[in-house]
Amino acid sequence: xxxxxxxxxxxxxxxxxxxxxxxxxxxxxxxxxxxxxxxxxxxxxxxxxxxxxxxxxxxxxxxxxxxxxxxxxxxxxxxxxxxxxxxxxxxxxxxxxxxxxxxxxxxxxxxxxxxxxxxxxxxxxxxxxxxxxxxxxxxxxxxxxxxxxxxxxxxxxxxxxxxxxxxxxxxxxxxxxxxxxxxxxxxxxxxxxxxxxxxxxxxxxxxxxxxxxxxxxxxxxxxxxxxxxxxxxxxxxxxxxxxxxxxxxxxxxxxxxxxxxxxxxxxxxxxxxxxxxxxxxxxxxxxxxxxxxxxxxxxxxxxxxxxxxxxxxxxxxxxxxxxxxxxxxxxxxxxxxxxxxxxxxxxxxxxxxxxxxxxxxxxxxxxxxxxxxxxxxxxxxxxxxxxxxxxxxxxxxxxxxxxxxxxxxxxxxxxxxxxxxxxxxxxxxxxxxxxxxxxxxxxxxxxxxxxxxxxxxxxxxxxxxxxxxx
Ligand SMILES: Cc1cc2nc3c(=O)[nH]c(=O)nc-3n(C[C@H](O)[C@H](O)[C@H](O)COP(=O)(O)OP(=O)(O)OC[C@H]3O[C@@H](n4cnc5c(N)ncnc54)[C@H](O)[C@@H]3O)c2cc1C
Ligand SMILES: NC(=O)c1ccc[n+]([C@@H]2O[C@H](COP(=O)([O-])OP(=O)(O)OC[C@H]3O[C@@H](n4cnc5c(N)ncnc54)[C@H](O)[C@@H]3O)[C@@H](O)[C@H]2O)c1
Numbered sequence: 001x002x003x004x005x006x007x008x009x010x011x012x013x014x015x016x017x018x019x020x021x022x023x024x025x026x027x028x029x030x031x032x033x034x035x036x037x038x039x040x041x042x043x044x045x046x047x048x049x050x051x052x053x054x055x056x057x058x059x060x061x062x063x064x065x066x067x068x069x070x071x072x073x074x075x076x077x078x079x080x081x082x083x084x085x086x087x088x089x090x091x092x093x094x095x096x097x098x099x100x101x102x103x104x105x106x107x108x109x110x111x112x113x114x115x116x117x118x119x120x121x122x123x124x125x126x127x128x129x130x131x132x133x134x135x136x137x138x139x140x141x142x143x144x145x146x147x148x149x150x151x152x153x154x155x156x157x158x159x160x161x162x163x164x165x166x167x168x169x170x171x172x173x174x175x176x177x178x179x180x181x182x183x184x185x186x187x188x189x190x191x192x193x194x195x196x197x198x199x200x201x202x203x204x205x206x207x208x209x210x211x212x213x214x215x216x217x218x219x220x221x222x223x224x225x226x227x228x229x230x231x232x233x234x235x236x237x238x239x240x241x242x243x244x245x246x247x248x249x250x251x252x253x254x255x256x257x258x259x260x261x262x263x264x265x266x267x268x269x270x271x272x273x274x275x276x277x278x279x280x281x282x283x284x285x286x287x288x289x290x291x292x293x294x295x296x297x298x299x300x301x302x303x304x305x306x307x308x309x310x311x312x313x314x315x316x317x318x319x320x321x322x323x324x325x326x327x328x329x330x331x332x333x334x335x336x337x338x339x340x341x342x343x344x345x346x347x348x349x350x351x352x353x354x355x356x357x358x359x360x361x362x363x364x365x366x367x368x369x370x371x372x373x374x375x376x377x378x379x380x381x382x383x384x385x386x387x388x389x390x391x392x393x394x395x396x397x398x399x400x401x402x403x404x405x406x407x408x409x410x411x412x413x414x415x416x417x418x419x420x421x422x423x424x425x426x427x428x429x430x431x432x433x434x435x436x437x438x439x440x441x442x443x444x445x446x447x448x449x450x451x452x453x454x455x456x457x458x459x460x461x462x463x464x465x466x467x468x469x470x
Contacts, residue, residue: 200207
């Protein structure tokens with residue numbers, strides 16, 4: 001707290017605040033922490049100059065340095081940091097059978113619907129879809145993806161193949177403990193939580209969000225996932241519409257894989273661009289996010305990135321005076337390190353928030369500030385299909401064009417190691433399983449040492465690679 005005598009207002013639409021606890025720097029850039037929901041009074045007690053105002057911001061007048069909240073109040077700021085996150089980018093938004101997952105309310109609504117479901121369709125191929133298809137039990141999942149292989153935001157086809165057997169496993173394994181951010185709800189008060197209106201945007205759930213949920217449908221089996229590749233959703237037909245089309249159009253496609261007796265109908269039918277139709281109880285749209293900029297744009301001439309976020313420079317400053325932004329709402333618009341890119345993740349939101357605060361303080365004091373080290377290398381640790389997953393740098397050769405080489409090491413059911421090399425330098429890596437390679441590879445990517453002489457030996461499991469580079 002650099003300015004204990006200044007008033008700091010934390011304005012939030014959510015009744016609880018998220019606090020980071022047990023923060024641990026696992027390596028130079030990989031970090032591990034718990035995220036807890038806490039009543040705002042705890043923060044106010046700890047820092048008396050912070051006041052939490054629980055009301056959504058409905059308007060910003062940047063020319064007047066004023067913001068207006070939904071409870072009819074207005075506030076003047078000297079410096080403002082916008083951290084309003086993102087919203088799910090839903091397909092067929094507004095269709096009552098299409099659900100998104102973002103905050104506690106939407107996750108609970110999903111759980112409730114799943115408890116009555118026999119079959120659902122999951123659309124999307126990123127973090128949420130990967131977690132869902134693995135966690136859901138007792139409900140058939142039709143997983144519709146645009147790509148050839150699963151998990152396109154994190155993996156290539158090789159890694160996808162390594163992971164697939166876990167989806168056909170009969171039994172769920174005991175979850176592994178791994179170094180990744182953990183999400184708990186300790187300290188939050190149920191009473192407060194239930195007051196949150198369902199149309200209000202709460203905080204994104206983040207890591208381990210499904211651990212407190214019971215993700216089970218009506219059946220007794222474990223996984224039953226059918227994957228439809230290279231397709232999108234063309235149309236969603238409600239039951240009545242579907243019956244009508246079946247009756248009147250001789251060319252209308254037949255429903256695939258009907259698990260119910262012929263005369264029993266599904267509430268909703270999904271028509272895919274590959275011509276197939278699946279009946280289901282509901283659809284989950286896990287199709288990414290859009291920055292939540294709407295309340296702030298009207299009347300303010302922000303520069304906005306291609307992904308819809310508020311553009312920020314290397315000091316987290318937006319294009320408007322005294323307004324900064326951090327986390328999912330912003331689009332990093334500085335010239336990034338060759339091995340860093342933005343991804344809307346907890347870790348980056350925390351790093352950006354921390355660094356934005358330092359930039360705001362430095363500006364106030366008229367001091368200069370260097371870019372935070374965390375933006376030197378993209379580093380993320382998570383868990384998919386009960387494997388520890390570490391992704392580093394340009395792990396999918398993002399932006400490297402054809403000018404790169406891949407090296408692989410894979411032991412079925414145990415580990416998958418991929419490194420991305422360019423001109424003898426390591427540019428990125430995907431590590432699945434307990435590889436213990438993250439620190440060494442992090443160093444090799446950061447120091448850009450010429451590794452040409454080592455060739456394939458880099459991934460030789462019989463060599464202790466750490467000794468090589470000490
Ligand atoms: C299901 C799910 C699982 C995820 N899993 C992971 C994971 O395993 N690892 C990982 O790194 N990341 C994960 N993420 C991503 C991560 O949760 C987000 O990147 C991160 O929460 C972004 O932080 P943020 O502070 O920018 O936004 P948020 O956490 O969304 O917080 C935005 C805050 O702004 C408030 N707000 C919004 N509009 C207004 C307004 N008009 N006025 C006032 N307040 C407002 C909201 O109430 C909220 O409190 C996951 C996301 C989801 C949805
Ligand atoms: N373990 C983790 O690290 C983790 C887990 C869950 C979520 N997250 C983060 O939370 C956020 C939300 O997750 P998400 O899975 O919704 O987003 P995502 O960005 O990870 O994935 C979106 C997926 O939807 C696909 N898609 C986009 N439009 C589509 C369309 N019209 N039809 C079909 N597919 C479409 C994309 O190809 C991509 O596969 C992301 O920022 C993600 O990184 C992270």
